[in-house]
Amino acid sequence: MTRNVAFTLLLTLAASSFAQAPKGPPAAAPPPPRVFVATARIETLDEPKSFVGTVTPLRKSVVGSAASGRVEEYLVNEGDFVKKGAPIAHLRRGIIGAEKKAAEAELEVRKAALLEMENSRADEIAQARAQLAIAEANQTFQHGRAERAKQLLNAITKEALEEAVSHEQQAEATRNNAAAVLRLLTGNTWEQKHEQWKARIAVQEAEVERLSEQFQRHTMFAPFDGWVTAEFTEVGQWMMQGDHAAEIAELGNVDVEIAVLEDYATKLTPGVMGNVEITALRGQRFVGKVAIINPQADARARTFPVKVRVENVVDERGPLLKAGMFARVTLPVGEAKPLPFVPKDAIAIGGRSPVVYVVDTTAGKSSVRPVPVTLGVAQGQWVSVGVGEIKAGDVLVVEGNERLRPGQDVRAEAINISFP
Template structure:
């Protein structure tokens, strides 16, 4: 029966890459406690009064920008919109008629009416002259003369009216009438836009990507303008707000790097999450003389859920002192996920400087500095720390230095690698 032997004995030393521990002057870190807050929080209210007919989200749902959250009843508005569009269609046809002017057939008809009126006028005038001549010879009565005179005047008026109709048809549409028709169409179009805007307001949407943390309405409820429908927070990035004593705040600037630890994530220990100072509020609390400072960091999405949530407790390390000598190691050298952060020191063998053993050394983490991190522990400047191949080390820790093959891992990816252990 073969005896079980360690993996290293079966497969040889584990390949690793190393980097030196360096000493550098950096600002020492000070730890502060703070609270995680969302970058944006919005209590979304209704822009109009209405009855809720559908609620599309529940507490904890992820939503996208402009995604509907709730729908109000719109039946009456839809009827108004259909009527307004029909009225616009009528007005547009009227405008088209004014723009095209009278048809050729209408002009011909007006001309024919005028010519007929002209013929009747000439006949009436001729008849009047004849009656006048007969009256002078006493062959016609005064009544006949009055009738002929009246008929002649009526014929003249009829001709004048027919000629005016023809002149109007020949002249085309008056500019004032055309302008009025265009104005009516424009007014009706704006009325349609108003109704469409009202319809849009009856759908309450999310203003940004985020997560619903509170739902304030249900189907059938009547809500008024401004009444809350849901509360949404943005969690792609989060802020950690800490109170910094007035003695330290002068060392902080926008963009100052920070290290954040959050231990409340179930089953995880979030250590050394990089962040940056985004706000130093220029108003201290008058009782404590502390200034609010916000540090922003990227959140981690796992199985469709963000791990860091508003309200969690956090510790932040900020560089708030004068320069002093500190030991720095690459971020990839730090292994997370155990009781404390750890690095592996490479101890070469006497025969081969590229072969040796890896010795685990617990460390305490400090501030960031240009891609490295300050550490304190059983380390010395010039020692070699393992930066690749350190994620899954098991005793007896026999290793051999090889060329570094991959890209440097970030501190957050180290946390993710720690999940598999």
């Protein structure tokens, strides 16, 4: 009990001492965040008009089989991404593969024979010259022996004379044979044989190329980078030449197909920039460029097909813009009129509608005010907004607007953004 009373008194004294201690100056408030700003402007351009359209692949290909056979391997599934040249399916290739290996082996044999012929030529020529020298020496010896036998006709038998003459004839034939061998190695005949072997190799190379082409035809490859959008076969199925294996769509860039009235089509040229809004992506906007204007109109609707090209966003989930999505494209094709323009970096997207932060300065203090805007056409680093939403001369935050709050004080620093 005594111990508890003492502890209580100690806490009371400590609290009293803390309450009577002098207080220091209040902590200084942090300075307002620094932002970079640019000034809105008015430019006279064609009034933007909106058109509805559909996202389509930049390219689409139905990959078919170049040969007949049974599917041995099917390597893709719908939704898979494939690189250009990647195999999609293999037909059975056992027999054609064996023929290809045999042709390649025969080619190596012919190349080795030609190489041996070329490398041994110098030794064969030296050997032929030595044999010719031996044959010539033997011919000289036998000729002298035969001449001596003729001079001693009365002193030797007829058989001995005939033997000497025969040896002379054999030596001459041996010498002629050695000379012929040397001519074959050093004259045009060797060159002709050399060309013949080269021709044999060329023929075999063509055969290997033919069989390699046949072997490749038993595999279907992706014609470009893209996504598999359809499967048409499976392992074990028999395919005839020309049968479909898979459909590949290129979605790294996509086209938005729209129908433009003839009154507006005359004001369009390839390269015109416009905004593309995707409804399924909560109104997310992209910048597109007119790529193709079909000169043939739809006779009933009096509209021209136009393709607006957009760079897609691809991540681990695949392409953000998918074929068949509904899109709205805004292009400058109306009557010329003054339009307010703001820098693209001033637009904050993420809420229910795009906003820009306008900097108001009063009594030397600057604060921000959010203004919802309706986006129009793009011009370089600038984009038009709805008439009346922003005035010329409004100061807009272009850097540092990610975490601003309405009415927040800021320190503004101006930067210059050139207009095309």
